[in-house]
Amino acid sequence: xxxxxxxxxxxxxxxxxxxxxxxxxxxxxxxxxxxxxxxxxxxxxxxxxxxxxxxxxxxxxxxxxxxxxxxxxxxxxxxxxxxxxxxxxxxxxxxxxxxxxxxxxxxxxxxxxxxxxxxxxxxxxxxxxxxxxxxxxxxxxxxxxxxxxxxxxxxxxxxxxxxxxxxxxxxxxxxxxxxxxxxxxxxxxxxxxxxxxxxxxxxxxxxxxxxxxxxxxxxxxxxxxxxxxxxxxxxxxxxxxxxxxxxxxxxxxxxxxxxxxxxxxxxxxxxxxxxxxxxxxxxxxxxxxxxxxxxxxxxxxxxxxxxxxxxxxxxxxxxxxx
Numbered sequence: 001x002x003x004x005x006x007x008x009x010x011x012x013x014x015x016x017x018x019x020x021x022x023x024x025x026x027x028x029x030x031x032x033x034x035x036x037x038x039x040x041x042x043x044x045x046x047x048x049x050x051x052x053x054x055x056x057x058x059x060x061x062x063x064x065x066x067x068x069x070x071x072x073x074x075x076x077x078x079x080x081x082x083x084x085x086x087x088x089x090x091x092x093x094x095x096x097x098x099x100x101x102x103x104x105x106x107x108x109x110x111x112x113x114x115x116x117x118x119x120x121x122x123x124x125x126x127x128x129x130x131x132x133x134x135x136x137x138x139x140x141x142x143x144x145x146x147x148x149x150x151x152x153x154x155x156x157x158x159x160x161x162x163x164x165x166x167x168x169x170x171x172x173x174x175x176x177x178x179x180x181x182x183x184x185x186x187x188x189x190x191x192x193x194x195x196x197x198x199x200x201x202x203x204x205x206x207x208x209x210x211x212x213x214x215x216x217x218x219x220x221x222x223x224x225x226x227x228x229x230x231x232x233x234x235x236x237x238x239x240x241x242x243x244x245x246x247x248x249x250x251x252x253x254x255x256x257x258x259x260x261x262x263x264x265x266x267x268x269x270x271x272x273x274x275x276x277x278x279x280x281x282x283x284x285x286x287x288x289x290x291x292x293x294x295x296x297x298x299x300x301x302x303x304x305x306x307x308x309x310x311x312x313x314x315x316x317x318x319x320x321x322x
Contacts, residue, residue: 003097008123011101015108016118025119033084033119039140041080045071049129057173060099062190063132064106071136072114073194073213073262079146079203080138082116088133090126103132114196141203146266150210151229155267157290158276160195162188163218164242167258168251185243192262198285199264205275211266217259219313223298225265232295237302241287256300257313267292 003011016025021034047053047067055063068085075082087107091100111118116136151157169189171177179186194213202208210229214221218240226233242255268276280286300307 008097008100011097012104012118015104015111016120017108017111017116019117022117022119025117036139039145041075041078041138041140041145042135043071043074043078043138044133044135045074046131046133048131055099055130058190060103061106061109064103064108065110065191065193066106067132067134068107068110068116068136069192069194069262070215071134072110072116073192073215073264075136075138076194076196076199077146077211077213077264078138078140079142079144079209079211080140082114082136082138084117084119084137085111086119086135087121088124089121090124090128090131090133092126092128092130095130107134110193113193144209146209146211148210148212148225148228151225151231151233151267151292152210152269153231153292153294155210155269155292156273156276156288157222157233157235157265157267157292158286158288159214159218159241159263159265160198160285160287161261161263162241162243162255163214163261163263164246164251164255164258165189166192166260166262167254168243168246170258170260171254182243182245185245188261192260194262195264195285198279201279201282201285202264202266205272205279207272207276207279208266208268210268211264214261214263214265215259217257217313218265219256219298219300219309220259221265223313225267226292226296226298229292230296232293233290233298234293235290235298235300237300237307239287239289241289253310257310 023034053063072082165185165188168177169185172179172182172186173189212221212225222233237252240255246252246254276286
């Protein structure tokens with residue numbers, strides 16, 4: 001980058017939304033915030049160039065938005081409203097300051113959408129590719145958190161949105177798929193805003209206390225939930241919501257294992273089915289895809305016949321994408 005760290009920090013200051021709860025914000029060794037009594041959730045997530053994205057097909061503005069969205073998604077999945085965030089960036093020497101300003105502008109837009117305040121962070125020189133690491137603080141909206149460990153036998157399993165959109169979008173951006181009619185998929189990869197309105201409805205109607213986001217792939221994330229809950233999930237492939245092109249072209253693995261959709265995966269008891277059905281009728285936001293049983297692991301069925309689990313169930317940070 002062609003400007004000094006101090007100059008860059010002065011540029012970043014303007015992205016810090018004013019709040020009367022911030023006693024000391026950007027510009028010191030730490031941030032001081034006046035917090036109400038309550039229970040708070042702390043999350044942290046990073047994105048690394050060449051691992052999660054390429055600047056060749058992703059504008060810095062969307063890198064910034066997506067980096068913050070991924071953390072907001074984790075906060076919502078825990079049953080909390082996001083409030084504050086801190087950002088650390090690793091900046092290569094040849095990265096121009098205008099790209100960094102666009103990146104912070106993207107984060108600023110995402111922050112305004114969800115009412116977050118930037119508290120500060122750190123900047124370092126990166127000899128390799130660019131990276132961004134964000135921490136978000138949120139406050140629980142209820143008395144307890146939504147956890148991966150709270151699924152119960154008999155619960156229904158549901159997801160929001162369509163799965164496989166982001167993975168299909170990545171293929172297209174990489175030149176591995178047709179572009180015509182696929183804008184919703186590329187948009188989902190570049191700009192995966194968490195389903196905030198649907199989440200609010202779930203909270204308002206007390207639908208669930210077992211939730212997580214679909215970030216690494218449905219099968220991998222559902223396996224994690226079942227491991228924490230010590231239960232077994234059975235899902236029906238024909239019920240999993242996905243883009244028509246994905247289903248018609250035998251690419252269902254993108255919906256099962258693709259990841260980066262940042263939709264919500266949750267379970268709910270039978271008594272909540274009328275409320276879930278009512279929410280589903282409001283708009284295409286929620287789809288019931290299976291059930292929780294006593295046992296362990298995840299089983300996938302297609303038209304009543306059990307399928308073999310794929311070798312790769314999701315995105316592994318130390319492996320390859322599906």
